[in-house]
Amino acid sequence: MDFIPTRSIRLPHSESNTSSKAMREHRTTIREFLGQYFHIGGISDSEDIFSLGFVDSMFAMQLVLFLERTFDVQVEDDDLVMDNFKSVDSMTAFLARKESATV
Amino acid sequence: MSAQKRFQTVGVVGAGVMGCGLAQSLAASGHDVVLVDLTPEVLEQAGETIRQNLRYGRLRAPGSAKEPTQAVLGRVHFTTDYEELGRAEFVIENVTERWDIKKEVYGHLNRICGPDVIIGVNTSAISITKVSSLVQKPERVIGMHFMNPVPMKPLVELIRGYYTNDSTIESASTMLAQIGKEGIVVEDMPGFVTNRVLMLTVNEAVFVIQDGVAEAKEVDRIFRGCFGHTMGPLETADLIGLDTILDSLVVLYESYNDDKYRPAPLLKKLVAAGLLGRKSGHGFYPYSVDSPSSF
Numbered sequence: 001m002d003f004i005p006t007r008s009i010r011l012p013h014s015e016s017n018t019s020s021k022a023m024r025e026h027r028t029t030i031r032e033f034l035g036q037y038f039h040i041g042g043i044s045d046s047e048d049i050f051s052l053g054f055v056d057s058m059f060a061m062q063l064v065l066f067l068e069r070t071f072d073v074q075v076e077d078d079d080l081v082m083d084n085f086k087s088v089d090s091m092t093a094f095l096a097r098k099e100s101a102t103v
Numbered sequence: 104m105s106a107q108k109r110f111q112t113v114g115v116v117g118a119g120v121m122g123c124g125l126a127q128s129l130a131a132s133g134h135d136v137v138l139v140d141l142t143p144e145v146l147e148q149a150g151e152t153i154r155q156n157l158r159y160g161r162l163r164a165p166g167s168a169k170e171p172t173q174a175v176l177g178r179v180h181f182t183t184d185y186e187e188l189g190r191a192e193f194v195i196e197n198v199t200e201r202w203d204i205k206k207e208v209y210g211h212l213n214r215i216c217g218p219d220v221i222i223g224v225n226t227s228a229i230s231i232t233k234v235s236s237l238v239q240k241p242e243r244v245i246g247m248h249f250m251n252p253v254p255m256k257p258l259v260e261l262i263r264g265y266y267t268n269d270s271t272i273e274s275a276s277t278m279l280a281q282i283g284k285e286g287i288v289v290e291d292m293p294g295f296v297t298n299r300v301l302m303l304t305v306n307e308a309v310f311v312i313q314d315g316v317a318e319a320k321e322v323d324r325i326f327r328g329c330f331g332h333t334m335g336p337l338e339t340a341d342l343i344g345l346d347t348i349l350d351s352l353v354v355l356y357e358s359y360n361d362d363k364y365r366p367a368p369l370l371k372k373l374v375a376a377g378l379l380g381r382k383s384g385h386g387f388y389p390y391s392v393d394s395p396s397s398f
Contacts, residue, residue: 061155080165082162
């Protein structure tokens with residue numbers, strides 16, 4: 001049986017925990033925000049909220065502004081693609097990329 | 104048709120929803136825009152609105168924007184000073200649909216703009232002929248009824264006032280072509296074509312649900328499924344705003360003195376209750392989970 005490390009050995013222990021904790025909090029905050037607009041209980045973090053018909057494309061701009069204001073990130077022209085905002089997972093990943101780029 | 108010159112600098116008066124949409128369309132197609140409104144606060148808000156709408160356009164149609172958002176926004180000059188309209192080659196007025204306000208604005212335009220500058224009146228309600236009486240050379244005044252959201256609507260109602268001449272219609276058509284739009288010329292009667300027909304349709308749809316003939320979602324589904332409309336009349340009303348629908352019906356009712364434009368009591372009731380459509384979170388349909396279900 002291969003040895004599978006259970007946690008990254010490249011990052012110091014505390015930093016790894018802090019980062020994943022921050023991402024979990026981001027995920028919770030995003031779900032809470034979406035929950036103001038539709039019943040989010042029935043959808044998973046990976047599902048596309050636009051193709052499911054919960055919201056229309058106009059809502060994407062609300063998401064952009066929400067992410068900028070809540071997480072203090074700047075959404076640049078090149079970031080303005082639906083793939084960044086279509087699901088809880090994609091928004092969380094987007095925040096992780098933005099935050100790692102500014103460290 | 105003679106070749107028209109390109110209009111490069113365009114004045115936009117009024118930085119509300121329509122003025123912002125128009126300034127955005129003009130700037131995105133390479134025009135220099137002088138956007139005038141009364142206060143720095145309104146202009147600051149307008150700048151933010153245009154910036155967000157440009158970003159939304161980028162998001163909605165990837166690859167459609169050829170320039171950075173900031174470069175497009177940089178072509179809009181925001182000012183509270185009417186005198187700056189002196190350099191505009193074409194002016195489009197979008198101020199509040201009230202005669203006393205229009206009258207004051209046209210006083211400024213008459214004084215500041217050259218006598219050959221074409222003036223487009225972006226209105227859905229006010230008589231173009233009456234507005235044209237406020238300036239010298241009324242033949243250069245034409246109605247330009249843009250639809251909301253301006254950047255997404257390719258057709259514009261062009262309204263020929265009593266004095267509007269062919270050269271003015273041609274200039275307005277050129278102006279529209281420069282921003283990728285086309286005009287349909289109609290005559291100057293209250294509500295033109297768009298509002299006269301649409302408002303009656305919406306109003307009758309409200310009477311239909313008031314009378315219990317069908318529910319809102321059924322009415323809209325019939326229009327979408329049977330007639331191929333993209334949206335039904337009640338969804339459309341929620342998008343426009345029920346207060347705006349009511350105001351438009353009142354104007355039509357007063358203009359024609361015809362009972363057929365009387366607003367449905369249910370429409371008045373919804374407006375009085377603050378159920379104004381999408382902008383208030385509830386109209387004929389709910390737009391948030393906290394709202395009760397649709398009618």
